[in-house]
Amino acid sequence: MPQPSPKPALRPFLAADGPVLAAIFVAAIEELTGDDYGEAQQEAWASAADDEEAFGRRLAGELTLIATLQNSPVGFASLKGKDHIDMLYVHPDAAGQGVASALCEALEKLAGARGATSLTVDASDNAQGFFAKRGYVARQRNSVTVNGEWLANTTMQKNLKDSAAPGVQP
Numbered sequence: 449m450p451q452p453s454p455k456p457a458l459r460p461f462l463a464a465d466g467p468v469l470a471a472i473f474v475a476a477i478e479e480l481t482g483d484d485y486g487e488a489q490q491e492a493w494a495s496a497a498d499d500e501e502a503f504g505r506r507l508a509g510e511l512t513l514i515a516t517l518q519n520s521p522v523g524f525a526s527l528k529g530k531d532h533i534d535m536l537y538v539h540p541d542a543a544g545q546g547v548a549s550a551l552c553e554a555l556e557k558l559a560g561a562r563g564a565t566s567l568t569v570d571a572s573d574n575a576q577g578f579f580a581k582r583g584y585v586a587r588q589r590n591s592v593t594v595n596g597e598w599l600a601n602t603t604m605q606k607n608l609k610d611s612a613a614p615g616v617q618p
């Protein structure tokens with residue numbers, strides 16, 4: 449009988465995590481986004497991690513959580529300010545095991561604790577289904593230039609009060 453996947457553990461970002469998170473970022477883009485973006489677009493997107501130090505500084509400047517399986521980082525997510533998900537990336541080897549769900553749920557709680565009443569994300573085309581499943585609603589279609597390439601994404605929003613547990617007063 450197949451064993452259920454172990455639940456990921458979550459911990460805060462540490463300065464030494466920059467390179468491993470840069471590698472997860474690149475692998476997730478290369479292996480999980482090919483149905484929606486061309487090779488040149490993927491390369492331009494992934495180039496944000498070329499400078500690992502700058503990439504680490506960006507994550508350190510936000511509220512970044514790391515998901516681990518057997519103590520190894522397999523995904524990460526970051527909250528910019530109190531109400532915007534900046535990044536959410538899961539290593540392809542750990543995809544489909546609830547890693548992004550655990551990260552997103554934690555960010556939603558932290559955003560609520562920071563006083564946010566709703567949360568936004570500029571969702572990539574491949575992540576739109578994931579966010580829709582979590583109750584995010586598409587608000588606006590965007591085209592952004594990244595390293596000379598145009599990439600489409602969709603601003604999505606979730607009302608955090610909708611996700612309060614039954615009986616809990618907001």
Ligand SMILES: CC(C)(COP(=O)(O)OP(=O)(O)OC[C@H]1O[C@@H](n2cnc3c(N)ncnc32)[C@H](O)[C@@H]1OP(=O)(O)O)[C@@H](O)C(=O)NCCC(=O)NCCS
Pocket residue numbers: 476477480481534535536537538539542543544545546547548549550569570571572574575576577578581
């Ligand atoms: C999108 C991404 C973060 C999802 O990570 P994941 O850990 O595989 O997601 P989960 O296992 O937590 O999935 C939770 C649910 O969403 C569904 N889901 C996941 N990806 C989905 C997708 N692309 N479309 C539709 N549903 C999706 C899963 O089937 C699962 O449903 P279930 O609960 O009924 O089984 C991952 O595919 C990724 O890193 N993509 C590339 C980077 C990217 O685009 N990041 C987003 C930037 S905004």
